[in-house]
Amino acid sequence: AQKITQTQPGMFVQEKEAVTLDCTYDTSDQSYGLFWYKQPSSGEMIFLIYQGSYDEQNATEGRYSLNFQKARKSANLVISASQLGDSAMYFCAMSSSGGYQKVTFGIGTKLQVIP
Amino acid sequence: SAVISQKPSRDICQRGTSLTIQCQVDSQVTMMFWYRQQPGQSLTLIATANQGSEATYESGFVIDKFPISRPNLTFSTLTVSNMSPEDSSIYLCSVADNYNSPLHFGNGTRLTVT
Numbered sequence: 001a002q003k004i005t006q007t008q009p010g011m012f013v014q015e016k017e018a019v020t021l022d023c024t025y026d027t028s029d030q031s032y033g034l035f036w037y038k039q040p041s042s043g044e045m046i047f048l049i050y051q052g053s054y055d056e057q058n059a060t061e062g063r064y065s066l067n068f069q070k071a072r073k074s075a076n077l078v079i080s081a082s083q084l085g086d087s088a089m090y091f092c093a094m095s096s097s098g099g100y101q102k103v104t105f106g107i108g109t110k111l112q113v114i115p
Numbered sequence: 116s117a118v119i120s121q122k123p124s125r126d127i128c129q130r131g132t133s134l135t136i137q138c139q140v141d142s143q144v145t146m147m148f149w150y151r152q153q154p155g156q157s158l159t160l161i162a163t164a165n166q167g168s169e170a171t172y173e174s175g176f177v178i179d180k181f182p183i184s185r186p187n188l189t190f191s192t193l194t195v196s197n198m199s200p201e202d203s204s205i206y207l208c209s210v211a212d213n214y215n216s217p218l219h220f221g222n223g224t225r226l227t228v229t
């Protein structure tokens with residue numbers, strides 16, 4: 001069974017600073033995908049970044065980067081140059097290979113950006 | 116990525132009634148899913164909507180309570196039946212192009228049952 005652990009229920013960051021949101025995972029699959037989603041107070045789920053288990057380089061998307069450490073089973077999200085609009089819930093998620101896609105989500109981290 | 120339209124965006128319903136949520140995608144997608152997010156919680160997969168056949172439900176979810184239709188590759192509905200206050204949640208439709216592509220979500224339906 002898959003499991004995603006996010007140990008930071010809430011984080012604060014100063015505007016323009018960088019912040020790291022932690023995520024560890026557990027799976028017996030060799031092939032899997034790791035994702036981060038942002039959920040503003042409006043409730044929509046916004047896809048941010050994806051890392052495949054066989055990707056050797058860390059994924060980057062604009063101000064988002066995923067610090068993937070396979071041996072440690074961690075997939076931390078780094079947000080650089082934080083903006084007020086980054087204040088939201090952030091969910092780490094994992095998909096497994098197999099007959100169809102099943103995605104397991106962590107419990108989320110609430111990020112608040114301080115002006 | 117696909118544009119996903121979900122409606123209604125929110126509703127307040129009385130106990131014992133049913134609500135049908137629609138999910139429309141602007142392109143054909145292989146996989147469609149329905150998730151539930153209870154207040155202050157993470158997302159839980161309800162079922163996979165299969166085109167032309169019965170949905171595949173996750174443990175703890177049954178067809179009588181959450182009937183799902185998917186008549187084609189761009190549309191699906193989820194019905195929340197015989198609602199109780201415990202069904203108050205955000206319900207989210209999601210789609211994926213293939214097994215390892217990221218899920219994309221609709222804006223969700225915020226349901227309150229009184």
